Each structure stands twice: as C-alpha cells, then as structure tokens.
Amino acid sequence: MLLMGNGRLITRDTQNPLIADGCVAMEGGSIVAVGDTAALRARFSDAAFVDAHGGVIMPGLINAHGHIYSAFARGMSIAGYNPKGFLDILSGLWWKLDSHLQLADTRLSADATMIDCIENGVTTMFDHHASYGHIDGSLFAIADSARQYGVRINLCYEVSDRAGVDSMRAAVKENAAFITHAQTDASGMLAALFGMHAQFTLSNETLEYCVSRTPAGAGYHIHVAEGIEDVYACLQQHGKRPVYRLHDFGILGKNTICGHCTHVSEAEIDLLAETGSKVVHNPESNMGNAIGCPPTIAMLHRGVCVGLGTDGYTNDMLESLKVAKLLHQHHLHDATTAWAEAPQMLFDNNAKLATQAFGRELGVLKVGAAADVIALDYTPLTPMDENNIAGHVLFGMSGQKVMHTVIDGKLKMRDRELLDVDKQAVLARCREAAQGLWQRINA
Numbered sequence: 001m002l003l004m005g006n007g008r009l010i011t012r013d014t015q016n017p018l019i020a021d022g023c024v025a026m027e028g029g030s031i032v033a034v035g036d037t038a039a040l041r042a043r044f045s046d047a048a049f050v051d052a053h054g055g056v057i058m059p060g061l062i063n064a065h066g067h068i069y070s071a072f073a074r075g076m077s078i079a080g081y082n083p084k085g086f087l088d089i090l091s092g093l094w095w096k097l098d099s100h101l102q103l104a105d106t107r108l109s110a111d112a113t114m115i116d117c118i119e120n121g122v123t124t125m126f127d128h129h130a131s132y133g134h135i136d137g138s139l140f141a142i143a144d145s146a147r148q149y150g151v152r153i154n155l156c157y158e159v160s161d162r163a164g165v166d167s168m169r170a171a172v173k174e175n176a177a178f179i180t181h182a183q184t185d186a187s188g189m190l191a192a193l194f195g196m197h198a199q200f201t202l203s204n205e206t207l208e209y210c211v212s213r214t215p216a217g218a219g220y221h222i223h224v225a226e227g228i229e230d231v232y233a234c235l236q237q238h239g240k241r242p243v244y245r246l247h248d249f250g251i252l253g254k255n256t257i258c259g260h261c262t263h264v265s266e267a268e269i270d271l272l273a274e275t276g277s278k279v280v281h282n283p284e285s286n287m288g289n290a291i292g293c294p295p296t297i298a299m300l301h302r303g304v305c306v307g308l309g310t311d312g313y314t315n316d317m318l319e320s321l322k323v324a325k326l327l328h329q330h331h332l333h334d335a336t337t338a339w340a341e342a343p344q345m346l347f348d349n350n351a352k353l354a355t356q357a358f359g360r361e362l363g364v365l366k367v368g369a370a371a372d373v374i375a376l377d378y379t380p381l382t383p384m385d386e387n388n389i390a391g392h393v394l395f396g397m398s399g400q401k402v403m404h405t406v407i408d409g410k411l412k413m414r415d416r417e418l419l420d421v422d423k424q425a426v427l428a429r430c431r432e433a434a435q436g437l438w439q440r441i442n443a
Contacts, residue, residue: 002411003041003044003047003049003050004023004375005021005022005024005040005041005051006051006053006054007055007057008054008057009023011059011366012058012059012363012364013034013364013365017386018384018389019035022037024365024373025047026373026406027371027409029408030369053375055377055379057375058365059347059364059365059369060121060373061317062346062353063122063308063309063315064126064308064309064349064350065280065307066310067127068109068113068127070109070312072105072437073093078093078442079442086290086291098130098133101132103137103138105133105434106131106138106141107142108433111149112426114146114151115426116315118412120317120318120400121405122315122399123372123407124153126257126280126309126357127142127156129142129156129157130158130197135157135167135170135171135174139155139157139192142155143178146190147190150410150412151407152188152407152408154192154354155190155192156192156220157174157175157178159175159197159210160196160197172210173213175213175214179192188360188370188408191358193218194210194214194219196222197222198242199242200230200233200234207249208249218255219256219257220255220256221256222246222257222258224243224259224261224279225241225242225243225261226260226262226263227262228262228292243258243261243265244271253275254277254356257353260282260311261279262293264299266298269304272299273303276305278307278353280306280309280353281294281296281307281308282308283320283324284310286327293331297332300345306345308321308324315399316398318393321394324338324342324345324346340390347363371407373406375403377402378392378396378401380392
C-alpha cells in the first residue's frame with residue numbers, strides 16, 4: 001500500500017473538491033481512501049508514505065492528443081525547408097520526418113516521451129502515430145515503451161494515401177492488429193482507436209477500406225478540418241464539408257475523437273454534438289502552424305465534449321491549459337471567457353475521454369478510481385479554497401513543478417527523481433538516433 005499526503009488535495013470530485021491537509025491511500029492500482037493525512041496515516045500505519053511537503057496533490061494529468069513520433073524534430077534543420085503555409089509544413093517537415101523513421105527511432109521517441117510525461121505529471125496519453133519509414137510493429141513498439149515506463153496509453157496509426165496504396169494498407173493492418181491486441185489486454189493500461197490523417201489525404205476508397213477493416217467496437221481518432229485546406233478539398237472533391245463526409249461513412253460517434261476541428265461550421269458543430277463525437281483542442285499547435293483559432297468555446301456551449309491535447313507541441317498539459325485560456329480570450333476579444341472552459345477541457349473532459357477509453361474511472365481522486373496521482377511543489381501565496389482552484393492552477397502551476405508521479409499505484413518519480421530509469425543513458429541513445437535520422441532526411 002502507498003500513501004501520498006501532507007498537501008492541499010485537489011480531488012476533482014464535486015462532492016469533496018479540496019482537502020486542506022489531504023492524503024490518498026492506494027492499493028492494487030486503485031484508490032482505497034481519501035481524507036485527512038493524520039487520519040489515513042493512523043489507519044494505514046504500515047503503508048509507505050510519499051510526502052507532498054505541503055504542496056498540491058491532484059489526479060494525474062491526461063493528454064488527449066499527442067504525436068510521439070515528432071520527438072526527434074526538436075532542433076532539426078531540413079535543407080531547403082521554407083514553408084509558406086500549413087501544407088508546406090506538413091509535407092516539408094512532418095511527412096518528411098515520419099517517412100524516414102525506423103522502428104528503433106519510434107521506440108526511442110516513445111522512451112523520451114514517456115520520461116517527459118512522468119516528469120510533467122502526465123499519467124495517460126492518447127497518441128496519434130505515423131512512421132511511414134517503418135509501419136509494421138510500430139504501435140507495438142510504443143506500447144512496449146509505455147509498459148516499461150508505466151504510462152497509460154491509447155494508440156492509433158495515422159492512415160493516409162500520401163505514401164501510396166501499399167503503405168495505406170499496411171497502416172490499416174497495423175491499426176487493426178493493435179486494436180485487437182488492446183481489446184484483449186486486461187491491464188487497464190492499454191487502449192486503441194483506429195487512426196486516420198486529415199481527409200484531404202484520404203480517398204473515398206480508402207475510407208471505405210478503413211471502415212470495412214475496423215474491428216468491432218472500435219472508435220476512430222482522426223484529424224478534422226485542422227487547416228482550411230481540408231475543408232476546401234472536401235468541398236471541391238466530394239461536395240461536402242469534412243464532418244458531413246465522416247458522418248456519411250459512419251465514422252462519427254461517441255467512441256470517435258476528432259482532432260482540432262479548427263474550421264468547422266455551426267451545422268457541423270451541431271452534428272458533432274448530435275452524434276456524441278468527441279473533439280480535442282490543441283492550442284499551441286494551432287498557433288504555431290498559424291491555422292486559426294477553432295470555435296472551441298462555441299462547441300463546449302453547444303454540448304460537444306472537447307478535450308485538451310498538445311499535438312506533440314509539448315508534454316506539459318498545464319502549459320497547454322494556460323495557452324488555451326489566453327488564445328480564446330485574445331481571439332474573442334473577451335477577457336471573461338475560457339476561465340471555466342479551459343479547465344473543463346483538461347480536467348473534466350479529458351477524464352471523460354480516458355474513463356471511456358480505459359474502462360475505469362480516471363482523472364479524479366476518490367475511492368475506486370485509478371491510482372494515478374501527482375504532487376506539485378506549489379505553496380499558495382494567497383488563500384486557496386474550492387472556489388478559486390482554477391486561478392491557482394492557471395497562474396501558479398506548471399509541469400516543471402511536479403515532484404511526485406504515481407501511475408496505477410506505482411511510484412514513478414519521487415522528489416523529481418525518476419525511479420528505475422537511467423534518463424541520461426536514454427537521452428544519449430536518443431541523440432545518436434536523432435543524428436542518424438537527420439542525416440537520412442538531408443541525404
């Protein structure tokens with residue numbers, strides 16, 4: 001048994017939102033008690049104790065849309081790369097990178113990301129993978145990494161026509177094989193969706209092929225109207241907007257995640273809400289790619305479950321939380337907006353996405369929920385109570401303040417020290433592999 005206590009406990013449980021000197025008791029991967037530190041230490045006197053040192057204890061964070069394969073792009077320079085718009089960024093950077101990724105690169109990219117997740121308090125990740133340099137077994141390599149480091153992960157492979165028919169079919173096969181594998185996994189740590197790239201790289205024939213080979217019960221994870229080019233392509237080639245095209249192929253639904261939705265219409269928002277389809281907002285990526293600000297606030301207000309992701313831009317979800325709030329205030333010229341909506345995406349809706357995907361309650365500290373718990377080195381300089389938690393999180397916390405990370409009841413980081421991980425050795429292998437990747441790209 002493990003206790004984490006001596007901290008201000010943010011439970012995300014509406015019935016018991018904040019405990020001034022709180023403690024969480026964990027056993028067998030689940031939370032068995034939540035309460036006052038002294039009381040729980042007396043009750044479970046033989047349990048190991050992790051001291052939050054008067055900081056903040058909260059549920060492990062969830063990233064609803066990431067790209068592990070992008071890890072080796074940090075610092076990379078590609079000869080002749082001079083993008084003029086979003087399509088140039090895709091073809092000149094990301095597609096060039098993923099087309100040169102080998103299986104060992106994918107595995108090391110995952111290792112580096114798992115370490116970064118643990119250090120930033122991210123205990124669950126939804127990843128959207130592409131490695132057209134080596135497709136077969138790539139999702140299994142990432143899953144092996146997640147298993148080694150103990151991070152809860154939901155995986156899919158990005159099907160696209162961009163590398164030809166044979167590669168498209170191989171990507172479909174990888175998706176289907178991994179979904180079948182995940183459906184038989186009993187650990188509670190692994191889940192899967194059927195992944196697809198944006199529709200301007202997916203023909204009708206490819207969409208039909210994907211749907212026909214999706215294992216029963218599986219949902220989809222697809223980029224939707226990220227750039228305006230996706231909308232133009234759908235209208236010009238198929239006579240309909242992206243969300244309607246997905247609906248016609250039976251891809252929308254409560255198990256489906258639509259990434260971005262930057263350029264969706266009001267009618268498309270209504271269709272997303274009507275079908276129960278989920279959306280994930282990626283504010284930093286949207287800003288970095290200069291593709292525009294999505295109508296995220298409108299989606300939330302009209303009943304769409306919108307989660308928060310990073311699109312590979314960072315693994316610090318608290319950083320993305322801040323950016324989401326600021327982006328929508330700036331875009332809407334309204335300083336009063338997003339105070340509730342940004343935390344709703346990260347804490348409430350990401351928890352809903354993860355709970356549905358993994359079949360157990362995540363993102364909350366209460367009895368019976370998964371034992372994913374983090375502690376941050378944050379001592380408030382102003383009064384903190386259940387009514388102003390969001391203000392303290394937004395303006396006082398970041399991933400770099402995470403001290404302890406527990407996933408599935410197992411301590412993964414204590415006082416900023418990773419346990420049973422030689423971080424420097426992993427990063428040395430990453431640097432060597434990245435150098436080789438960069439040389440192949442620029443050959």
